[in-house]
Amino acid sequence: MSGLRASLVLPIGASLLLGLLGASPALAEPLTLALPGPLPPVRVLTLLVGLHLVGLCFGLGGATMLDFWILRWMRWGSLPPEIARIFLFVSKVCTVGIVLLWLSGLGFLAVYAAESPEKFQNPKLWAKITVVVVLTLNGLIIHSAVLPGILRDVGRPMLDGISGARTGIFLVSGAVSGVSWYTAFVLGLMRELNNVVAYGTLIGLWLTGVAAGSVGAYTLWLHLREWSALRRGRAVPAASRPARIPASQFVRVGAARA
Numbered sequence: 001m002s003g004l005r006a007s008l009v010l011p012i013g014a015s016l017l018l019g020l021l022g023a024s025p026a027l028a029e030p031l032t033l034a035l036p037g038p039l040p041p042v043r044v045l046t047l048l049v050g051l052h053l054v055g056l057c058f059g060l061g062g063a064t065m066l067d068f069w070i071l072r073w074m075r076w077g078s079l080p081p082e083i084a085r086i087f088l089f090v091s092k093v094c095t096v097g098i099v100l101l102w103l104s105g106l107g108f109l110a111v112y113a114a115e116s117p118e119k120f121q122n123p124k125l126w127a128k129i130t131v132v133v134v135l136t137l138n139g140l141i142i143h144s145a146v147l148p149g150i151l152r153d154v155g156r157p158m159l160d161g162i163s164g165a166r167t168g169i170f171l172v173s174g175a176v177s178g179v180s181w182y183t184a185f186v187l188g189l190m191r192e193l194n195n196v197v198a199y200g201t202l203i204g205l206w207l208t209g210v211a212a213g214s215v216g217a218y219t220l221w222l223h224l225r226e227w228s229a230l231r232r233g234r235a236v237p238a239a240s241r242p243a244r245i246p247a248s249q250f251v252r253v254g255a256a257r258a
Contacts, residue, residue, distance in 0.1 A: 030115055045111050052104035056185060059097025062090045063181045070174065084151045091147065098136055101184075105132065123199035128187040131206055135180040138173055146170050171221060175213030183209065 032041040069083060112119045119125065146169060183206045187193065193202070 031111060044107070045115075048104045048107040048111065051100055052108070052188075055097045055100025055104060056188070057097070059094050059101060060181045060185055062094040062097060063177055066090055066094070067174070067178050087147065087151055091143065095139065095143075098132075098139060101132060102136070105129070122195050123197065124187055124193045124195075124202060127199050127202035127206070128184055130203060131180050131184050131187065134176065135184065138176045138180065141169065142173050142177065146173055171217045172214045175217050176210055179206065179209040179213045 031044040033044055033047065034041050066087065069087065146166070187202070
């Protein structure tokens with residue numbers, strides 16, 4: 001839970017950092033870190049990019065694996081008991097990923113304030129910060145209100161016995177997580193969006209993806225729940241089937257009359 005508390009405090013640190021460094025004049029030379037010879041100095045921005053990519057690997061990779069396990073749970077109606085422990089472990093890996101993203105992201109803001117303050121005018125930067133803030137808060141909701149009830153018994157059909165409100169929270173939070181992780185990835189990858197697409201357009205596309213993902217998750221859950229119920233209905237227990245009569249007990253009609 002310490003990682004979750006840290007991820008909650010980090011967005012506040014971002015606003016404070018912007019307030020402290022937003023008015024700083026740009027440096028003439030990039031910030032560098034000296035390395036022992038014969039290695040050349042390395043830019044601080046390069047180190048932050050590396051840390052950011054590690055956090056993205058942890059978070060995006062872990063979230064994707066959780067989504068695949070959830071789809072398998074929907075499809076087959078149950079999971080092996082040990083999967084519950086794996087769920088919790090991978091969710092912690094995702095939390096570490098979010099923390100690394102915030103640490104490196106705050107470092108980016110500090111470097112931008114020192115080297116190139118004009119980057120704060122990029123709408124894509126603020127759209128990505130918005131998505132990551134929502135992703136962080138959504139992670140807190142998943143850990144506190146969703147996972148404890150969902151993982152009580154992975155041997156039963158998913159969301160069986162769960163209230164409608166908690167089912168809705170689970171499906172919507174899952175859609176927010178999946179769409180937001182890949183939205184943050186795309187925003188960080190595509191430099192073509194820099195200073196070209198408005199903030200409202202980027203956020204609108206993200207919200208559209210979240211809405212579509214939520215409706216798709218709910219529709220898929222309903223379909224797979226009905227399919228699983230039909231599959232269980234066709235599987236008649238062996239004890240309830242009529243007993244087969246041995247062939248030796250059959251009597252031919254003609255022989256009986258003779």
